[in-house]
Amino acid sequence: MTTPERTVADEFARFVADAGVSVRRALVARYGVDVGTEAAAAALAVAWERWAQIRIMDRPAGYVYRIGQSRARPHVRWRRRAVQFPGESATTADVNAEVLDLFAALRRLPARERTALVLVKSYGYSHRRVAELLGVPDTTVNNLVHRGLQRVRALLEVTE
Amino acid sequence: MNLDQRFVAAGDVLDLATAHATPSAPPAEHRRARRLVVAGAAAVLAAGGAAWWARPPAPGHGSMTSVPQPSAAQIWVPPSSIDRIEVDPSFFESGTRQYGQMRSPSGQVFGVGVGENLLGTLPSDRDRRTVDGTTFGRFEEMSVAVYTAVNECTAVGVQTVEPAWSDEVMAVLAAVHLEAGTVSVRLPAGWTSLGSGPVVPVIRIQFDATIDGHPATYQLKEAVGQPLGSLEGPVGGLIPVDVGDSPGWLGNGEARVLRWERDGVALQLAATNVTTDEILRVATSLVQMPLDRARSSAPPAAAGSTATTTALIPVSQPASCPTNRTLTITNP
Numbered sequence: 266m267t268t269p270e271r272t273v274a275d276e277f278a279r280f281v282a283d284a285g286v287s288v289r290r291a292l293v294a295r296y297g298v299d300v301g302t303e304a305a306a307a308a309l310a311v312a313w314e315r316w317a318q319i320r321i322m323d324r325p326a327g328y329v330y331r332i333g334q335s336r337a338r339p340h341v342r343w344r345r346r347a348v349q350f351p352g353e354s355a356t357t358a359d360v361n362a363e364v365l366d367l368f369a370a371l372r373r374l375p376a377r378e379r380t381a382l383v384l385v386k387s388y389g390y391s392h393r394r395v396a397e398l399l400g401v402p403d404t405t406v407n408n409l410v411h412r413g414l415q416r417v418r419a420l421l422e423v424t425e
Numbered sequence: 426m427n428l429d430q431r432f433v434a435a436g437d438v439l440d441l442a443t444a445h446a447t448p449s450a451p452p453a454e455h456r457r458a459r460r461l462v463v464a465g466a467a468a469v470l471a472a473g474g475a476a477w478w479a480r481p482p483a484p485g486h487g488s489m490t491s492v493p494q495p496s497a498a499q500i501w502v503p504p505s506s507i508d509r510i511e512v513d514p515s516f517f518e519s520g521t522r523q524y525g526q527m528r529s530p531s532g533q534v535f536g537v538g539v540g541e542n543l544l545g546t547l548p549s550d551r552d553r554r555t556v557d558g559t560t561f562g563r564f565e566e567m568s569v570a571v572y573t574a575v576n577e578c579t580a581v582g583v584q585t586v587e588p589a590w591s592d593e594v595m596a597v598l599a600a601v602h603l604e605a606g607t608v609s610v611r612l613p614a615g616w617t618s619l620g621s622g623p624v625v626p627v628i629r630i631q632f633d634a635t636i637d638g639h640p641a642t643y644q645l646k647e648a649v650g651q652p653l654g655s656l657e658g659p660v661g662g663l664i665p666v667d668v669g670d671s672p673g674w675l676g677n678g679e680a681r682v683l684r685w686e687r688d689g690v691a692l693q694l695a696a697t698n699v700t701t702d703e704i705l706r707v708a709t710s711l712v713q714m715p716l717d718r719a720r721s722s723a724p725p726a727a728a729g730s731t732a733t734t735t736a737l738i739p740v741s742q743p744a745s746c747p748t749n750r751t752l753t754i755t756n757p
Contacts, residue, residue, distance in 0.1 A: 290436075293443050302443045318564060318573055321522065321538030321582045328569075351442045360438055367431045368438075386429070387436030391509055393629050393644050402680035403631070403644045404697035423428050 277316055284326035285309055287390070291398055292333045294383035295376050297348035300337050308333035327400050348372050348379075370420040377401075378413035385410050498649045500628055501690060501711040502719045508642075509631040510720055523752035525621025526654040527612055528674070529593045532662045536584040537601075537621070539608045539752045542575045554590060556598040563589060574603055578746035581608045606747035610754045618754040619674070619684075620652025620691075627656065628716065636703040643707055646693040649716075653684055654754065656691040666701070669709045675701060683708055 288308060293301030312319055312329045319325045350368035351360050371379050380399065384390045385406070390398075392406040399406070417423075426434070523539040547553060551562030551573075561572040561583075572583045572594065581603055587594050597616070602609045612618060630645040648656045653674075663674040666683070673685030682695045683704050694708050714722075 289443060290439070293439055298439065298442050305443075315564075317543035317580060318571055318582060320543070321524075321540045321571075321580060351438050361426065361431075361434060363426050363431050364434045364438060367428075367435050371435075383432075383436065383439070386432035387439070391511060391629070391631065392642075393509075393511070393631060396644075402697050403695065404642060404680065407642060418428070421428070 276320070277313060280312070280316075280320075280325065281309060284329065285312075287326055287384075287394070287398055288330045288333055290388060291330055291380055291384060291395075292337060294371075294387075295334075295348075295380040296337045297350055297372075299349055304333040304337035307336040311336075324397055327398050330398050331400065348376075366421060367417070370417045373420060374413050374416055378409045378416070381406050381409035382413035382417070386414070498716045499688070499690070499713045500630075500647055500649060500716050500719055501645070501687065501692060502630060502714045502722075503632045503634060503643070503645075503707070504710055504712050505632065505634060507630055507632050507719065507722060509629075511629045512626050512716075522624045523608075523621055523750050524624050524655050525610070525652075525752050525754045526619040527597065527610065527754055528617045528619060528663055529587075529597070530615035531593060532664060533585065533587055533593065534619070534663050534674075534676075535587075535593075535597055537608070537610060537752065537754070538582045538584065539750045540580055541746070541750070542578055542580045545575075547573065547575060552589070556595060559598070559601060559603060561598055565589070572598055574601065576603055576605070577743060578606050579603060579608065579750055581752075606750045608750070608752045610752075612755060612757050614757045616757060618654065618756050620654035620686075621752045621754050622651045622655030624655065625649075625651055630719070634707050634710075636699075636706050639699070639703065641696050641699045641703070643694060643696045643699075643704075645711075646695075648691045650689055651691050653686050653691045656684070656693055666705065668705060673708075675704075677701075687711075688713070 285305075289302070289305035292305045292308070295301060296304060308329050311332050312325075319328060350372060351365075371383065374382065377399070381395055384395045384398070385392065392403045392410070395406045396403045401409075525537050527535050527537070529535060547560065547562040551564060553560055553562045555561075559574050561574045564571050564573065570585055570587075570589065572585075574581050581601060583594075583597060583601065585594060585597075596613050597610070600610050600612055600616075602611070610618075625648055628647050628649070630647075631642065632645070633640060633642050635641075646656065663676050663684070666673050666675045668683065668685040668687075671685045671687055673683055676682035676684075680695050680697045681699055681701065681704050682693060684691075684693045685708070686692065692708075692711075694704060696704055696707075699707075
């Protein structure tokens with residue numbers, strides 16, 4: 266008999282290295298750095314605990330993202346924490362001013378638009394991949410990206 | 426810096442910030458979660474796996490060893506241009522995980538997944554019932570329920586959006602037989618198998634098509650050499666339709682989703698704001714082409730970014746268990 270823990274960890278590592286990164290990026294885009302990172306950690310912890318079941322589910326990454334959303338909601342709902350992006354602490358003082366302006370604009374977008382826009386424009390994800398992660402139709406992603414981009418352009422007064 | 430460059434730079438900044446984030450005083454649940462994550466990450470790192478918060482590779486490039494795709498495989502593509510083509514990576518070793526689907530008399534689609542038993546025994550806090558000698562534990566999150574049963578080697582999970590322990594749920598659970606590495610589902614009267622098979626890399630194509638002056642973006646998903654049921658898709662309601670000469674299934678949720686098989690390829694076509702006639706006309710207009718030729722006809726950035734899948738690592742199990750799992754769904 267071989268060691269099951271090792272190989273299960275291997276498989277989970279593969280999930281984390283690919284889908285786990287997407288989940289973290291999506292949650293950070295939606296809820297900001299602090300809450301998004303915490304929610305991603307909590308969601309992946311749940312995924313690790315329930316991996317035996319999640320691994321035989323359809324679209325496990327989307328499922329883990331939804332767990333992350335449920336873990337983030339108490340922060341958003343009860344503490345009314347604002348979405349925080351880099352630029353508000355000394356550790357990010359070296360971030361380009363134009364990028365900081367973009368973060369300021371992104372903060373003002375509806376959460377779903379911001380999430381879809383960051384995944385597509387910052388990370389180059391396909392609309393299909395974002396749709397499966399967020400659990401929405403592809404065309405919804407298309408609309409969210411289009412509207413989000415329009416708002417960002419208006420907020421930044423960019424005409425390109 | 427133009428806007429596109431700013432977005433990419435913002436993504437880099439966010440990745441960097443989340444790699445070093447030190448959130449203040451997380452609640453108890455999150456502290457526990459973090460300990461579990463650390464434990465999981467330690468196991469992962471000890472196994473030589475991926476670093477937990479390591480800076481990930483560029484999108485579309487697997488972080489593990491890449492292996493070539495079967496480029497000569499014949500796939501179905503639109504006669505017009507392709508916007509994007511991708512080959513999904515699979516997290517699982519081929520043969521160790523099977524997936525199938527079946528349609529109930531009321532039109533609901535149930536999914537069934539089979540893999541190695543990593544649970545050991547069913548957790549004691551699970552809502553359990555024994556159906557025809559097999560004990561199932563029910564687990565639900567975000568309105569999709571999974572009914573899980575295990576033996577020493579194998580776990581089987583039936584997925585549905587139906588109410589808990591409804592008549593149709595009970596009927597399908599009674600049809601599930603689990604023995605060593607084999608799961609067979611002998612469907613009762615009125616049920617229809619959509620097939621089953623190993624979970625394999627899926628090819629995705631995005632394209633625009635205009636029918637009678639109405640443009641729309643279509644998403645095509647296909648699995649070569651696999652039955653329709655193995656093509657993982659949403660569980661829920663489907664109605665039968667004809668796609669040319671082939672029987673197919675149509676889902677009318679927020680998006681219109683058409684699923685059918687053609688020449689050994691399982692296909693799923695989806696779009697929103699289109700009629701049934703439009704999606705059927707697009708489906709019947711598809712033509713066959715080798716995968717590598719289809720990839721070369723797509724825009725370079727899209728084709729180049731997704732041309733690989735990943736090498737697969739097996740999950741070990743007791744020596745008495747078979748290497749592969751099998752799932753068969755038998756019509757009444």
